[in-house]
Amino acid sequence: MKVYLDGQLVEEADAKISVLDHGLLYGDGIFEGIRIYDSNIFRLDEHLERFEYSAKAILLKMPWTREEISEAVCATCRANGLKDGYIRLVATRGKGDLGLSPWLCPVPSLIVIADKIKLYPPEHYEKGLAIVTVPTRRMNPAALSPAIKSLNYLNNILAKIEAQQFGALEAIMLNDQGMVAECTGDNVFIVHKGKIYTPSAQQGALKGITRDTIFDIAADLGLPIAEHDLTRYDIWNADECFLTGTGAEVIPVVKLDGREIGSGQPGPIFKQVLEAFRIRVRQEGTRL
Template sequence: MKIWFDGKLVDREDAKVSVFDHGVLYGDGCFEGIRFYDGKIFRLEDHLVRFYNSARYIFLTIPFTMDELAAACCDTVNASGLKDGYIRLVVTRGEGNLGLNPASCPRACVFAIVSEITLYPAEMYEKGLTLITSSVRRNAPAALCPQVKSLNYLNNIMAKQEAVQRGAGEALMLNEQGNVAECTGDNIFIVRDGVVTTPPVTDGALDGITRQAVIDICIELEIPVDERTINRYDVICADECFLTGTAAEVIPVSSLDGHSISDGMAGPITTKILAHYQNMVRATGTVC
Protein backbone atom coordinates (compact mmCIF):
# COMPACT_ATOMS: atom_id res chain seq x y z
CA MET A 1 0.00 0.00 0.00
CA LYS A 2 1.22 3.49 -0.90
CA ILE A 3 0.44 6.52 1.25
CA TRP A 4 0.72 10.10 0.01
CA PHE A 5 2.69 11.72 2.81
CA ASP A 6 3.70 15.39 2.77
CA GLY A 7 4.21 15.58 -0.96
CA LYS A 8 5.29 12.10 -2.03
CA LEU A 9 4.06 8.54 -2.22
CA VAL A 10 5.71 6.29 0.35
CA ASP A 11 5.26 2.73 1.56
CA ARG A 12 2.84 2.24 4.44
CA GLU A 13 5.63 1.47 6.92
CA ASP A 14 7.38 4.73 6.03
CA ALA A 15 4.29 6.94 6.56
CA LYS A 16 5.01 7.98 10.14
CA VAL A 17 3.63 10.82 12.25
CA SER A 18 5.67 12.04 15.22
CA VAL A 19 4.44 11.28 18.75
CA PHE A 20 4.90 15.02 19.28
CA ASP A 21 2.41 15.86 16.51
CA HIS A 22 -0.47 17.85 17.98
CA GLY A 23 -2.88 15.77 15.92
CA VAL A 24 -1.83 12.79 18.05
CA LEU A 25 -1.53 14.70 21.33
CA TYR A 26 -4.68 16.82 21.13
CA GLY A 27 -6.72 15.80 18.08
CA ASP A 28 -5.64 19.11 16.53
CA GLY A 29 -6.36 18.78 12.84
CA CYS A 30 -9.03 18.01 10.24
CA PHE A 31 -9.95 15.21 7.90
CA GLU A 32 -12.14 14.28 4.96
CA GLY A 33 -13.57 10.92 3.90
CA ILE A 34 -13.94 10.73 0.11
CA ARG A 35 -15.21 7.93 -2.15
CA PHE A 36 -14.18 6.94 -5.65
CA TYR A 37 -16.02 4.69 -8.07
CA ASP A 38 -14.65 3.21 -11.31
CA GLY A 39 -11.54 5.33 -10.81
CA LYS A 40 -13.52 8.59 -10.53
CA ILE A 41 -13.53 10.60 -7.28
CA PHE A 42 -17.03 11.68 -6.33
CA ARG A 43 -17.43 15.41 -5.62
CA LEU A 44 -13.72 15.87 -4.96
CA GLU A 45 -13.91 19.67 -5.21
CA ASP A 46 -16.71 19.83 -2.63
CA HIS A 47 -14.68 17.70 -0.23
CA LEU A 48 -11.56 19.82 -0.70
CA VAL A 49 -13.48 23.06 -0.15
CA ARG A 50 -14.83 21.67 3.13
CA PHE A 51 -11.36 20.42 4.08
CA TYR A 52 -9.79 23.85 3.58
CA ASN A 53 -12.68 25.60 5.33
CA SER A 54 -12.33 23.33 8.36
CA ALA A 55 -8.62 24.10 8.51
CA ARG A 56 -9.22 27.81 8.06
CA TYR A 57 -11.69 27.84 10.95
CA ILE A 58 -9.10 26.40 13.36
CA PHE A 59 -6.29 28.67 12.08
CA LEU A 60 -4.45 25.78 10.45
CA THR A 61 -2.53 26.51 7.25
CA ILE A 62 -2.42 23.62 4.79
CA PRO A 63 1.01 23.76 3.11
CA PHE A 64 -0.34 22.62 -0.28
CA THR A 65 -2.70 24.19 -2.78
CA MET A 66 -6.09 22.70 -3.49
CA ASP A 67 -4.89 21.62 -6.95
CA GLU A 68 -1.89 19.88 -5.39
CA LEU A 69 -4.11 17.95 -2.99
CA ALA A 70 -6.51 17.04 -5.80
CA ALA A 71 -3.54 15.61 -7.70
CA ALA A 72 -2.36 13.86 -4.53
CA CYS A 73 -5.72 12.14 -4.15
CA CYS A 74 -5.62 10.97 -7.76
CA ASP A 75 -2.01 9.78 -7.47
CA THR A 76 -2.87 7.77 -4.38
CA VAL A 77 -5.93 6.23 -6.03
CA ASN A 78 -3.87 5.24 -9.07
CA ALA A 79 -1.12 3.79 -6.88
CA SER A 80 -3.65 1.69 -4.98
CA GLY A 81 -4.77 -0.28 -8.02
CA LEU A 82 -8.37 -0.06 -6.77
CA LYS A 83 -11.29 0.95 -8.96
CA ASP A 84 -13.70 1.51 -6.05
CA GLY A 85 -12.58 2.67 -2.63
CA TYR A 86 -12.23 5.29 0.04
CA ILE A 87 -9.77 8.16 0.54
CA ARG A 88 -8.96 9.50 3.99
CA LEU A 89 -7.36 12.94 3.66
CA VAL A 90 -5.85 14.28 6.90
CA VAL A 91 -4.08 17.44 8.02
CA THR A 92 -2.56 17.64 11.50
CA ARG A 93 -1.16 20.67 13.26
CA GLY A 94 2.27 19.08 12.96
CA GLU A 95 5.11 18.39 15.35
CA GLY A 96 5.49 20.68 18.36
CA ASN A 97 6.13 20.60 22.08
CA LEU A 98 3.88 19.19 24.81
CA GLY A 99 2.08 22.48 25.35
CA LEU A 100 -1.28 23.30 23.84
CA ASN A 101 0.00 26.36 21.98
CA PRO A 102 -0.19 25.69 18.21
CA ALA A 103 2.59 28.23 17.68
CA SER A 104 5.08 25.51 18.65
CA CYS A 105 4.14 23.60 15.47
CA PRO A 106 5.92 25.28 12.54
CA ARG A 107 4.40 23.16 9.74
CA ALA A 108 1.28 21.07 9.29
CA CYS A 109 1.47 17.42 8.27
CA VAL A 110 -0.75 16.21 5.42
CA PHE A 111 -1.38 12.68 4.23
CA ALA A 112 -3.85 10.68 2.14
CA ILE A 113 -4.72 7.01 2.58
CA VAL A 114 -6.61 4.91 0.05
CA SER A 115 -8.31 1.69 1.07
CA GLU A 116 -11.38 -0.46 0.55
CA ILE A 117 -14.31 0.20 2.88
CA THR A 118 -17.50 -1.60 3.82
CA LEU A 119 -19.34 0.19 6.57
CA TYR A 120 -22.48 -1.95 6.75
CA PRO A 121 -23.41 -5.45 5.51
CA ALA A 122 -25.21 -5.55 2.16
CA GLU A 123 -28.44 -6.88 3.70
CA MET A 124 -28.74 -3.72 5.82
CA TYR A 125 -29.47 -1.76 2.63
CA GLU A 126 -32.68 -3.81 2.30
CA LYS A 127 -33.61 -4.53 5.91
CA GLY A 128 -32.41 -1.23 7.35
CA LEU A 129 -30.38 -0.21 10.39
CA THR A 130 -31.60 -0.19 13.96
CA LEU A 131 -30.98 3.08 15.82
CA ILE A 132 -30.82 3.98 19.49
CA THR A 133 -30.88 7.50 20.89
CA SER A 134 -27.54 8.26 22.50
CA SER A 135 -27.27 9.93 25.89
CA VAL A 136 -24.25 11.79 24.46
CA ARG A 137 -25.34 15.14 23.04
CA ARG A 138 -23.84 16.54 19.85
CA ASN A 139 -21.14 19.14 20.43
CA ALA A 140 -22.76 22.52 20.95
CA PRO A 141 -22.01 25.04 18.18
CA ALA A 142 -20.85 27.48 20.87
CA ALA A 143 -18.18 24.95 21.86
CA LEU A 144 -17.06 23.69 18.43
CA CYS A 145 -18.74 24.45 15.13
CA PRO A 146 -20.24 21.17 13.83
CA GLN A 147 -19.10 22.07 10.30
CA VAL A 148 -15.48 21.46 11.32
CA LYS A 149 -14.43 17.86 10.62
CA SER A 150 -11.99 17.82 13.48
CA LEU A 151 -9.65 14.95 14.29
CA ASN A 152 -11.16 14.96 17.79
CA TYR A 153 -14.17 12.69 17.25
CA LEU A 154 -14.53 11.52 20.85
CA ASN A 155 -18.03 12.99 21.06
CA ASN A 156 -19.18 10.78 18.18
CA ILE A 157 -17.14 7.77 19.33
CA MET A 158 -18.81 7.75 22.74
CA ALA A 159 -22.23 7.77 21.08
CA LYS A 160 -21.15 4.99 18.70
CA GLN A 161 -19.97 2.94 21.68
CA GLU A 162 -23.46 3.20 23.15
CA ALA A 163 -24.91 1.81 19.92
CA VAL A 164 -22.42 -1.07 19.94
CA GLN A 165 -23.14 -1.92 23.58
CA ARG A 166 -26.89 -1.92 22.93
CA GLY A 167 -26.62 -4.00 19.76
CA ALA A 168 -27.76 -1.23 17.41
CA GLY A 169 -26.35 -0.30 14.03
CA GLU A 170 -26.10 3.43 14.77
CA ALA A 171 -26.81 6.07 17.41
CA LEU A 172 -28.99 9.13 16.97
CA MET A 173 -27.45 12.24 18.50
CA LEU A 174 -29.57 15.10 19.82
CA ASN A 175 -28.52 18.71 20.33
CA GLU A 176 -28.72 20.73 23.53
CA GLN A 177 -32.41 21.46 22.91
CA GLY A 178 -33.23 17.76 22.56
CA ASN A 179 -33.83 17.99 18.81
CA VAL A 180 -32.24 15.70 16.24
CA ALA A 181 -28.78 16.70 15.04
CA GLU A 182 -27.37 13.69 13.18
CA CYS A 183 -25.99 10.22 13.80
CA THR A 184 -22.40 9.44 14.81
CA GLY A 185 -21.08 9.51 11.26
CA ASP A 186 -24.09 10.13 9.07
CA ASN A 187 -26.81 12.69 8.38
CA ILE A 188 -30.42 11.65 8.90
CA PHE A 189 -33.48 12.11 6.68
CA ILE A 190 -37.11 11.24 7.25
CA VAL A 191 -39.98 10.91 4.78
CA ARG A 192 -43.56 11.77 5.69
CA ASP A 193 -46.48 12.26 3.32
CA GLY A 194 -44.06 12.21 0.40
CA VAL A 195 -41.85 15.03 1.75
CA VAL A 196 -38.17 14.36 2.49
CA THR A 197 -36.88 16.28 5.52
CA THR A 198 -33.47 16.63 7.16
CA PRO A 199 -32.31 18.75 10.12
CA PRO A 200 -30.63 22.06 9.23
CA VAL A 201 -26.93 22.48 9.94
CA THR A 202 -27.88 25.05 12.58
CA ASP A 203 -29.27 22.16 14.66
CA GLY A 204 -25.84 20.54 14.89
CA ALA A 205 -25.74 18.55 11.66
CA LEU A 206 -22.63 18.38 9.52
CA ASP A 207 -23.16 19.87 6.08
CA GLY A 208 -22.54 16.47 4.52
CA ILE A 209 -21.47 16.02 0.91
CA THR A 210 -23.78 13.01 0.51
CA ARG A 211 -26.51 14.96 2.32
CA GLN A 212 -26.29 17.66 -0.36
CA ALA A 213 -26.17 15.05 -3.12
CA VAL A 214 -29.44 13.59 -1.83
CA ILE A 215 -31.03 17.05 -1.69
CA ASP A 216 -29.90 17.55 -5.30
CA ILE A 217 -31.42 14.18 -6.25
CA CYS A 218 -34.74 15.10 -4.64
CA ILE A 219 -34.83 18.35 -6.60
CA GLU A 220 -33.99 16.52 -9.83
CA LEU A 221 -36.66 13.85 -9.20
CA GLU A 222 -39.18 16.51 -8.11
CA ILE A 223 -39.50 15.00 -4.65
CA PRO A 224 -40.37 17.73 -2.11
CA VAL A 225 -37.41 18.28 0.22
CA ASP A 226 -37.15 20.44 3.31
CA GLU A 227 -34.61 21.38 5.96
CA ARG A 228 -36.26 21.92 9.34
CA THR A 229 -35.95 21.03 13.01
CA ILE A 230 -37.15 17.50 13.84
CA ASN A 231 -37.33 15.49 17.06
CA ARG A 232 -37.54 11.82 18.05
CA TYR A 233 -41.32 11.85 17.59
CA ASP A 234 -40.88 12.86 13.95
CA VAL A 235 -38.42 10.03 13.35
CA ILE A 236 -40.51 7.35 15.09
CA CYS A 237 -43.70 8.43 13.31
CA ALA A 238 -42.09 8.84 9.88
CA ASP A 239 -43.16 6.84 6.84
CA GLU A 240 -39.49 6.25 6.03
CA CYS A 241 -36.09 7.10 7.47
CA PHE A 242 -32.61 6.85 6.01
CA LEU A 243 -29.05 7.92 6.72
CA THR A 244 -26.50 9.43 4.35
CA GLY A 245 -22.72 9.59 4.48
CA THR A 246 -19.67 9.17 2.30
CA ALA A 247 -18.94 5.69 3.64
CA ALA A 248 -22.55 4.63 4.31
CA GLU A 249 -23.91 6.18 1.08
CA VAL A 250 -27.73 5.96 1.49
CA ILE A 251 -28.99 3.37 3.98
CA PRO A 252 -32.53 2.85 5.32
CA VAL A 253 -33.42 2.83 9.02
CA SER A 254 -35.80 0.17 10.35
CA SER A 255 -36.32 1.28 13.96
CA LEU A 256 -35.44 3.80 16.66
CA ASP A 257 -35.24 2.72 20.31
CA GLY A 258 -37.33 -0.37 19.57
CA HIS A 259 -40.02 1.57 17.68
CA SER A 260 -40.44 0.17 14.18
CA ILE A 261 -40.48 2.89 11.52
CA SER A 262 -43.49 2.12 9.32
CA ASP A 263 -43.15 -1.57 8.33
CA GLY A 264 -39.47 -1.65 9.27
CA MET A 265 -38.22 -2.03 5.69
CA ALA A 266 -36.72 0.30 3.11
CA GLY A 267 -39.49 2.53 1.78
CA PRO A 268 -40.17 3.39 -1.87
CA ILE A 269 -38.72 6.91 -1.75
CA THR A 270 -35.58 5.72 0.06
CA THR A 271 -35.16 2.95 -2.51
CA LYS A 272 -35.62 5.40 -5.38
CA ILE A 273 -33.07 7.84 -3.95
CA LEU A 274 -30.54 5.07 -3.29
CA ALA A 275 -30.82 3.77 -6.86
CA HIS A 276 -30.39 7.28 -8.28
CA TYR A 277 -27.42 7.91 -5.98
CA GLN A 278 -25.72 4.70 -7.09
CA ASN A 279 -26.09 5.80 -10.70
CA MET A 280 -24.87 9.32 -9.92
CA VAL A 281 -21.62 8.26 -8.23
CA ARG A 282 -20.64 6.09 -11.18
CA ALA A 283 -21.65 8.57 -13.86
CA THR A 284 -19.86 11.63 -12.41
CA GLY A 285 -16.61 12.48 -10.67
CA THR A 286 -13.00 13.53 -11.15
CA VAL A 287 -11.21 11.07 -13.44
CA CYS A 288 -7.82 9.98 -12.10
Protein backbone atom coordinates in the same frame (compact mmCIF):
# COMPACT_ATOMS: atom_id res chain seq x y z
CA MET B 1 -0.62 -0.30 0.56
CA LYS B 2 0.98 3.01 -0.40
CA VAL B 3 0.26 6.08 1.72
CA TYR B 4 0.89 9.68 0.70
CA LEU B 5 2.79 11.48 3.46
CA ASP B 6 4.18 14.99 3.03
CA GLY B 7 4.97 14.76 -0.65
CA GLN B 8 6.00 11.11 -0.85
CA LEU B 9 4.26 7.80 -1.47
CA VAL B 10 5.54 5.35 1.12
CA GLU B 11 4.60 1.89 2.32
CA GLU B 12 2.01 1.83 5.08
CA ALA B 13 4.57 0.51 7.58
CA ASP B 14 6.82 3.48 6.82
CA ALA B 15 4.09 6.13 7.04
CA LYS B 16 5.00 7.69 10.38
CA ILE B 17 4.41 11.01 12.08
CA SER B 18 6.07 12.46 15.18
CA VAL B 19 4.71 11.58 18.61
CA LEU B 20 4.75 15.37 19.13
CA ASP B 21 2.35 15.99 16.25
CA HIS B 22 -0.57 17.98 17.65
CA GLY B 23 -2.95 15.91 15.54
CA LEU B 24 -2.01 12.99 17.79
CA LEU B 25 -1.66 14.89 21.05
CA TYR B 26 -4.78 17.05 20.80
CA GLY B 27 -6.81 15.98 17.78
CA ASP B 28 -5.63 19.25 16.24
CA GLY B 29 -6.21 18.76 12.55
CA ILE B 30 -8.85 18.15 9.91
CA PHE B 31 -9.94 15.38 7.59
CA GLU B 32 -12.19 14.47 4.69
CA GLY B 33 -13.67 11.11 3.77
CA ILE B 34 -13.99 10.75 0.01
CA ARG B 35 -15.36 7.98 -2.21
CA ILE B 36 -14.10 6.66 -5.51
CA TYR B 37 -16.47 4.76 -7.83
CA ASP B 38 -15.27 3.07 -11.00
CA SER B 39 -12.19 5.36 -11.14
CA ASN B 40 -14.34 8.44 -10.51
CA ILE B 41 -13.53 10.38 -7.32
CA PHE B 42 -16.99 11.60 -6.34
CA ARG B 43 -17.29 15.35 -5.85
CA LEU B 44 -13.59 15.77 -5.12
CA ASP B 45 -13.70 19.56 -5.60
CA GLU B 46 -16.52 19.87 -3.05
CA HIS B 47 -14.56 17.79 -0.56
CA LEU B 48 -11.44 19.87 -1.08
CA GLU B 49 -13.42 23.07 -0.65
CA ARG B 50 -14.80 21.82 2.67
CA PHE B 51 -11.27 20.75 3.63
CA GLU B 52 -10.12 24.33 3.05
CA TYR B 53 -13.06 25.72 5.03
CA SER B 54 -12.21 23.46 7.98
CA ALA B 55 -8.58 24.57 7.83
CA LYS B 56 -9.58 28.23 7.79
CA ALA B 57 -11.95 27.73 10.73
CA ILE B 58 -9.15 26.35 12.94
CA LEU B 59 -6.52 28.77 11.58
CA LEU B 60 -4.51 25.95 10.03
CA LYS B 61 -2.49 27.54 7.25
CA MET B 62 -2.05 24.92 4.56
CA PRO B 63 0.95 25.40 2.26
CA TRP B 64 -0.58 23.28 -0.52
CA THR B 65 -2.83 24.47 -3.32
CA ARG B 66 -6.10 22.74 -4.05
CA GLU B 67 -4.55 21.39 -7.25
CA GLU B 68 -1.62 19.91 -5.32
CA ILE B 69 -3.93 18.21 -2.83
CA SER B 70 -6.12 16.93 -5.66
CA GLU B 71 -3.10 15.42 -7.40
CA ALA B 72 -1.95 13.83 -4.11
CA VAL B 73 -5.36 12.17 -3.77
CA CYS B 74 -5.34 10.94 -7.37
CA ALA B 75 -1.73 9.75 -7.17
CA THR B 76 -2.48 7.72 -4.03
CA CYS B 77 -5.42 6.01 -5.72
CA ARG B 78 -3.33 5.21 -8.79
CA ALA B 79 -0.45 3.89 -6.69
CA ASN B 80 -2.82 1.47 -4.96
CA GLY B 81 -4.75 0.52 -8.09
CA LEU B 82 -7.88 1.69 -6.32
CA LYS B 83 -10.89 2.10 -8.59
CA ASP B 84 -13.64 1.62 -5.99
CA GLY B 85 -13.12 2.48 -2.36
CA TYR B 86 -12.60 5.12 0.27
CA ILE B 87 -10.04 7.91 0.59
CA ARG B 88 -9.09 9.53 3.87
CA LEU B 89 -7.49 12.96 3.48
CA VAL B 90 -5.87 14.35 6.64
CA ALA B 91 -4.01 17.53 7.55
CA THR B 92 -2.47 17.68 11.02
CA ARG B 93 -1.17 20.79 12.75
CA GLY B 94 2.25 19.17 12.69
CA LYS B 95 5.07 18.68 15.16
CA GLY B 96 5.20 21.00 18.15
CA ASP B 97 5.87 20.50 21.83
CA LEU B 98 3.82 19.15 24.71
CA GLY B 99 2.10 22.49 25.20
CA LEU B 100 -1.25 23.36 23.71
CA SER B 101 -0.10 26.32 21.60
CA PRO B 102 -0.67 25.64 17.88
CA TRP B 103 1.73 28.40 16.79
CA LEU B 104 4.58 26.18 17.96
CA CYS B 105 3.74 23.79 15.10
CA PRO B 106 5.26 25.54 12.07
CA VAL B 107 4.93 22.75 9.47
CA PRO B 108 1.62 20.88 8.99
CA SER B 109 1.46 17.35 7.60
CA LEU B 110 -0.64 16.09 4.71
CA ILE B 111 -1.70 12.44 4.61
CA VAL B 112 -3.75 10.53 2.04
CA ILE B 113 -4.91 6.94 2.62
CA ALA B 114 -6.80 5.09 -0.12
CA ASP B 115 -8.31 1.72 0.71
CA LYS B 116 -11.56 -0.24 1.08
CA ILE B 117 -14.16 0.43 3.75
CA LYS B 118 -17.22 -1.38 5.13
CA LEU B 119 -19.26 0.45 7.73
CA TYR B 120 -22.27 -1.83 7.79
CA PRO B 121 -22.87 -5.46 6.74
CA PRO B 122 -24.26 -5.66 3.17
CA GLU B 123 -27.60 -7.16 4.23
CA HIS B 124 -28.53 -3.97 6.09
CA TYR B 125 -28.57 -2.04 2.82
CA GLU B 126 -31.38 -4.33 1.70
CA LYS B 127 -33.25 -4.90 4.97
CA GLY B 128 -32.46 -1.69 6.86
CA LEU B 129 -30.90 -0.80 10.19
CA ALA B 130 -32.41 -0.90 13.67
CA ILE B 131 -30.84 2.02 15.55
CA VAL B 132 -31.17 3.68 18.96
CA THR B 133 -30.99 7.11 20.55
CA VAL B 134 -28.02 7.40 22.89
CA PRO B 135 -27.52 9.53 26.03
CA THR B 136 -24.40 11.33 24.77
CA ARG B 137 -25.47 14.64 23.26
CA ARG B 138 -24.04 16.26 20.15
CA MET B 139 -21.62 19.02 21.03
CA ASN B 140 -23.20 22.47 20.98
CA PRO B 141 -22.35 24.34 17.74
CA ALA B 142 -21.46 27.35 19.90
CA ALA B 143 -18.68 25.26 21.45
CA LEU B 144 -17.43 23.59 18.26
CA SER B 145 -19.04 23.99 14.87
CA PRO B 146 -20.16 20.67 13.36
CA ALA B 147 -19.07 22.08 10.00
CA ILE B 148 -15.44 21.58 11.04
CA LYS B 149 -14.25 18.07 10.13
CA SER B 150 -11.91 17.90 13.10
CA LEU B 151 -9.64 15.00 13.98
CA ASN B 152 -11.18 15.06 17.46
CA TYR B 153 -14.17 12.72 17.09
CA LEU B 154 -14.44 11.71 20.74
CA ASN B 155 -18.00 13.04 20.99
CA ASN B 156 -19.07 10.72 18.16
CA ILE B 157 -16.97 7.82 19.42
CA LEU B 158 -18.61 7.91 22.85
CA ALA B 159 -22.01 7.79 21.16
CA LYS B 160 -20.86 4.90 18.95
CA ILE B 161 -19.75 2.99 22.07
CA GLU B 162 -23.18 3.51 23.61
CA ALA B 163 -24.86 2.29 20.42
CA GLN B 164 -22.80 -0.89 20.58
CA GLN B 165 -23.70 -1.34 24.24
CA PHE B 166 -27.37 -1.18 23.22
CA GLY B 167 -26.76 -3.75 20.47
CA ALA B 168 -27.08 -1.29 17.57
CA LEU B 169 -24.70 -0.41 14.74
CA GLU B 170 -25.65 3.26 14.65
CA ALA B 171 -27.28 5.82 16.89
CA ILE B 172 -29.19 9.08 16.82
CA MET B 173 -27.48 11.91 18.68
CA LEU B 174 -29.61 14.73 20.10
CA ASN B 175 -28.40 18.25 20.75
CA ASP B 176 -28.63 19.90 24.14
CA GLN B 177 -32.19 21.06 23.38
CA GLY B 178 -33.26 17.49 22.71
CA MET B 179 -33.56 17.95 18.94
CA VAL B 180 -32.16 15.42 16.48
CA ALA B 181 -28.71 16.48 15.27
CA GLU B 182 -27.26 13.56 13.33
CA CYS B 183 -26.00 10.02 13.80
CA THR B 184 -22.50 9.19 15.01
CA GLY B 185 -21.13 9.29 11.47
CA ASP B 186 -24.09 9.96 9.19
CA ASN B 187 -26.74 12.54 8.40
CA VAL B 188 -30.35 11.52 9.00
CA PHE B 189 -33.36 12.00 6.72
CA ILE B 190 -37.00 11.14 7.22
CA VAL B 191 -39.91 10.97 4.81
CA HIS B 192 -43.31 12.14 6.05
CA LYS B 193 -46.35 12.35 3.78
CA GLY B 194 -44.21 12.44 0.66
CA LYS B 195 -41.80 15.15 1.85
CA ILE B 196 -38.16 14.64 2.88
CA TYR B 197 -36.83 16.34 6.01
CA THR B 198 -33.35 16.56 7.57
CA PRO B 199 -31.97 18.54 10.54
CA SER B 200 -30.13 21.79 9.82
CA ALA B 201 -26.50 22.48 10.59
CA GLN B 202 -27.69 24.84 13.35
CA GLN B 203 -29.02 21.78 15.19
CA GLY B 204 -25.59 20.13 15.10
CA ALA B 205 -25.66 18.33 11.75
CA LEU B 206 -22.62 18.16 9.51
CA LYS B 207 -23.12 19.71 6.09
CA GLY B 208 -22.36 16.41 4.42
CA ILE B 209 -21.36 16.09 0.77
CA THR B 210 -23.68 13.09 0.42
CA ARG B 211 -26.35 15.10 2.25
CA ASP B 212 -26.02 17.84 -0.37
CA THR B 213 -26.26 15.19 -3.09
CA ILE B 214 -29.62 14.05 -1.68
CA PHE B 215 -30.95 17.61 -2.06
CA ASP B 216 -29.84 17.60 -5.70
CA ILE B 217 -31.37 14.19 -6.31
CA ALA B 218 -34.65 15.21 -4.68
CA ALA B 219 -34.82 18.27 -6.93
CA ASP B 220 -34.22 16.11 -10.03
CA LEU B 221 -36.91 13.63 -8.94
CA GLY B 222 -39.39 16.35 -8.08
CA LEU B 223 -39.47 15.33 -4.41
CA PRO B 224 -40.02 18.13 -1.88
CA ILE B 225 -37.16 18.38 0.61
CA ALA B 226 -36.35 20.78 3.44
CA GLU B 227 -34.28 21.30 6.55
CA HIS B 228 -36.52 21.01 9.59
CA ASP B 229 -36.24 20.62 13.34
CA LEU B 230 -36.82 16.96 14.22
CA THR B 231 -37.46 15.12 17.46
CA ARG B 232 -37.36 11.39 18.16
CA TYR B 233 -41.16 11.47 17.94
CA ASP B 234 -40.89 12.65 14.32
CA ILE B 235 -38.64 9.72 13.43
CA TRP B 236 -40.81 7.20 15.28
CA ASN B 237 -43.81 8.36 13.25
CA ALA B 238 -42.07 8.90 9.92
CA ASP B 239 -43.06 6.92 6.86
CA GLU B 240 -39.41 6.28 6.01
CA CYS B 241 -35.96 7.03 7.38
CA PHE B 242 -32.51 6.77 5.85
CA LEU B 243 -28.97 7.80 6.64
CA THR B 244 -26.31 9.27 4.37
CA GLY B 245 -22.56 9.69 4.55
CA THR B 246 -19.45 9.22 2.47
CA GLY B 247 -18.62 5.95 4.17
CA ALA B 248 -22.18 4.75 4.71
CA GLU B 249 -23.45 6.02 1.33
CA VAL B 250 -27.28 5.76 1.58
CA ILE B 251 -28.75 3.19 3.96
CA PRO B 252 -32.33 2.68 5.20
CA VAL B 253 -33.43 2.68 8.84
CA VAL B 254 -36.46 0.55 9.72
CA LYS B 255 -36.53 0.84 13.49
CA LEU B 256 -35.60 3.44 16.12
CA ASP B 257 -35.69 2.74 19.86
CA GLY B 258 -37.66 -0.46 19.30
CA ARG B 259 -40.35 1.31 17.23
CA GLU B 260 -40.86 0.29 13.62
CA ILE B 261 -40.63 3.14 11.13
CA GLY B 262 -43.41 3.04 8.55
CA SER B 263 -43.91 -0.50 7.28
CA GLY B 264 -40.71 -1.69 8.93
CA GLN B 265 -39.17 -2.10 5.46
CA PRO B 266 -37.11 0.24 3.23
CA GLY B 267 -39.60 2.59 1.59
CA PRO B 268 -40.27 3.63 -2.01
CA ILE B 269 -38.78 7.12 -1.77
CA PHE B 270 -35.58 5.71 -0.28
CA LYS B 271 -35.38 3.28 -3.20
CA GLN B 272 -35.80 6.09 -5.73
CA VAL B 273 -33.10 8.15 -4.03
CA LEU B 274 -30.73 5.19 -3.78
CA GLU B 275 -31.10 4.32 -7.47
CA ALA B 276 -30.43 7.93 -8.49
CA PHE B 277 -27.46 8.13 -6.11
CA ARG B 278 -25.84 5.03 -7.58
CA ILE B 279 -26.03 6.58 -11.05
CA ARG B 280 -24.81 10.00 -9.97
CA VAL B 281 -21.68 8.86 -8.12
CA ARG B 282 -20.19 7.55 -11.36
CA GLN B 283 -20.91 10.73 -13.28
CA GLU B 284 -19.87 13.60 -11.02
CA GLY B 285 -16.34 14.16 -9.88
CA THR B 286 -12.74 13.72 -10.99
CA ARG B 287 -11.65 10.88 -13.24
CA LEU B 288 -8.33 9.20 -12.51
